[in-house]
Amino acid sequence: NLVALQRDDNVGPHNTAAAxxxxxxxxxxKTPTRLLAERARSTPDAENLNTLDELLLLGGGVPLKVGDQVIGALGVAGAGGAANDEACALKAIEQILSIHQ
Structure with a gap:
């Protein structure tokens, strides 16, 4: 379930759906989307994940963990490529966790 959404005016609306x-x-x-994308390129079994409409195998999706437990996830799109999207998501998670420690 979506908890929060933020979109810059300069980012296309399609990025909201991607995020x-x-x-x-x-x-x-429970896996960063960058890793799933890499696995899909190199592992036949994981390649089939691309056939599920709900999933998006591009960097920028990161699970939010407390210890070993996944309690949520962040998705970022529109930051200028998958690597930048993931970096933004990781920074946001770092800030969220620092507030709640």
């Missing part, structure tokens, strides 16, 4: 799908993917699989 939500990245967060859903990271939460569902």
């Amino acid at each position: 939500q799908r990245k967060a859903f993917t990271a939460l569902s699989t």
Whole structure:
């Protein structure tokens, strides 16, 4: 379930849907979407994940963990590529966790 959404005026609306799908993917699989994308390129079994409409195998989706438990996920899109999207998501998680310690 979506808890919060933030979109800059300069980012296309399609990125909102992409970010939500990245967060859903990271939460569902408990895995960063960048790693899933890499596995899909190199592992035939993981390649089939691309056939599920809900999942998006692009960097920028990161599970939010407390210890070993996944408690949520963040998805970022529109930061200028998958690596930048993931960096933004990781920074946001770092800030969230520092507030709640």
